[in-house]
Amino acid sequence: MTCKDCEKSIGREQYNASMDSLGVELCERHTRLIKKIILDNNTPLEAIQLFYALKEAGAHPMLEWWDGKKSVDVAISRVKLNIEIDKDYNMITHEQAINDLEEAMHSFKNGFTTIRIPHLAVKYYLEDTVQNILGIITGLKANTKVI
Numbered sequence: 268m269t270c271k272d273c274e275k276s277i278g279r280e281q282y283n284a285s286m287d288s289l290g291v292e293l294c295e296r297h298t299r300l301i302k303k304i305i306l307d308n309n310t311p312l313e314a315i316q317l318f319y320a321l322k323e324a325g326a327h328p329m330l331e332w333w334d335g336k337k338s339v340d341v342a343i344s345r346v347k348l349n350i351e352i353d354k355d356y357n358m359i360t361h362e363q364a365i366n367d368l369e370e371a372m373h374s375f376k377n378g379f380t381t382i383r384i385p386h387l388a389v390k391y392y393l394e395d396t397v398q399n400i401l402g403i404i405t406g407l408k409a410n411t412k413v414i
């Protein structure tokens with residue numbers, strides 16, 4: 268068992284502790300760091316799980332990346348892709364809905380692509396979610412080359 272962040276080997280107890288609280292195998296230090304990020308940003312657990320899955324897939328993601336106005340759950344900066352985890356579609360208010368659209372417009376104007384992923388996709392189809400994001404990254408790379 269190894270920490271998904273620093274690849275330090277971890278024991279059974281630490282493995283269980285990190286899997287129970289975060290759903291990712293992490294050493295004691297990284298469990299603590301990630302818990303602090305969650306506390307500071309109200310980061311959904313699915314963002315943490317997606318971040319480490321993308322990291323493992325070689326996508327070089329960044330967690331809670333500050334775009335100058337707000338913190339983005341997960342970002343792939345070399346293709347200017349922002350990924351937000353949607354916590355619950357049923358909980359969304361009409362103000363939130365139009366704010367999301369306006370935010371998407373602003374980031375699009377600045378050359379960023381924002382995608383919203385329902386937390387359920389990450390929870391139940393992590394592998395498929397990662398594959399789709401890798402496809403989006405490839406598509407964005409292809410588009411940037413043309414320009």
Ligand SMILES: [Zn+2]
Pocket residue numbers: 270271272273274275293294295296297
């Ligand atoms: Zn670690």
